[in-house]
Amino acid sequence: MTSTETDQETLAPHPPRSFEALRSHVIERHAALPKRLAQVAKFALDHPDEMALNTVAELAAAAGVQPSAMVRFAQTLGYSGFSELQGVFRSRLRDRWPDYQERLTKVQDETGGSADSSSVLARFVETSMRSLVHLPETISGEAFEAAVTLLARARTIYVLGQRRVFPVAAYLSYMLGKLEMRHMLLDNAGSMIDIQAGGMGPGDVLLAVTFTPYTPVTVDIANQATARGAKLVAITDSVFSPIAGLAHARLEVVESDFGAFRCLSATITLAMGLAIASAERRRALPPSA
Amino acid sequence: MTSTETDQETLAPHPPRSFEALRSHVIERHAALPKRLAQVAKFALDHPDEMALNTVAELAAAAGVQPSAMVRFAQTLGYSGFSELQGVFRSRLRDRWPDYQERLTKVQDETGGSADSSSVLARFVETSMRSLVHLPETISGEAFEAAVTLLARARTIYVLGQRRVFPVAAYLSYMLGKLEMRHMLLDNAGSMIDIQAGGMGPGDVLLAVTFTPYTPVTVDIANQATARGAKLVAITDSVFSPIAGLAHARLEVVESDFGAFRCLSATITLAMGLAIASAERRRALPPSA
């Protein structure tokens, strides 16, 4: 018994002490690892911060494995146990600490000046965050509440967003599908949006997204929707938006511009919140025919 | 006896949640604190990293006090115990962009009270911001640079992202069009993605986005692209992504999850930065035939 243990331990005599060494070592051996251990390996490299700060139980739950699998993973790598492995992740956190400030000042310096590629990214992050910070301020609780109520009670939700905001509509469609809410994405494929929107009527809701310059087809369909007795939930950028007046619930998003381009982060986030809040609300409602 | 305890507890109903708030609160009360507690306070503010990572016993020894003094210090501040206090130091280490940590906790505070639908939104905002904060860390300057270079030199950029990340691909397509960069969106309309991707060859770049679970068709097309001599720029969520190995430039994004749903804010922001940086780079290049 003792001899076998000794044999096993000699398989990995040098567990990596630095995170970088650990990282490359794991990447190298990843393919040869058993399924569950590979799962742990992937999680560990994808979430190094969590690995440093959380407990085995929490990490195991997050990675979708048993606590014992975490320990086994550490031991396979040659560590005495999980704690020793975690030490590597913790020292990484200590070591990496100083360079955040460096980055921050670098960003600040280059904000005004010319565009080195990576600073472009940093400025976008900055812009996106500004939009997000202001999102809860611009969206009133009542408006959000009203929108959620309408969507939760809708028979079918028609999702509409063209050109610049089409990604938002596409994402809404994906989420509503996953949430098992009946909906239809009006993507205007084959210029058949009138056909796609043909079924709208009382009991339905049109969830329309539009920003300046307001795509005409979006405004048209919104008008048709209200004319046919469907409710309109509008995500737009101004009270003067051509569909603002028609809307039964209006959500105003102010996205910060970056040059000629407008970020979509806040809008996407709002869409996500809207979809999930509506699904939750619907679950709470009495099931209607 | 019981009454006195109750009185003491009501003294600090709101223990600070953010490190900055904690810091100023401690500085303010420092003079009024008993000797040993003041000693702990000084140590805590002087060694925030240690406070986040070490155990009570180790910290007490390092500070030259008893373990119980550490616990008392935390309780004096209004926390239930040392662990809760340590949580503040740990979150500081997690979100190591101090400026934004303030904003995050601000959102948290506003959320804390009500549990209505609008708090759902606030939680999404928080999740999105967390992703954004970490974006510049996970994207190395070299990787971004490499991706930009490839895209700037591409004859045609093929844009690919299915299902959950299709919105990202759609947005990339919109921006690349506005930036007058020749590209093709592989949206798989009519299940004709093989036809759409038929033209890929040397000189072209496939910009592929894929997250867990990796949509098979995305992996297929990525393989085809490299086989035909096109370059591959991958936006993915792990080094173990099935297309990570093939990629000539790999950008890893770690999006924070919110329940079963993954935010797209960071990915969208990265896409935006990538598109614009590439366009700028191309303008700086000598015009090739």
Add this chain to the structure above:
DNA sequence: CTATAAATGGAATTGGTGTTTCATATTCTG
């Protein structure tokens, strides 16, 4: 100077953590 309250040190306790074990499931191999 005495009496009272607060603060402190050190040990006992409790809860939760990492670890180990073992039965079961799965994957190789002949």
Add this chain to the structure above:
DNA sequence: CAGAATATGAAACACCAATTCCATTTATAG
């Protein structure tokens, strides 16, 4: 397809950390 080897899940275990308790010391008020 059978049998062996390996991998996995779930629970039991042992230990250590955080917390509490209480006796002792130190400060404060009368």
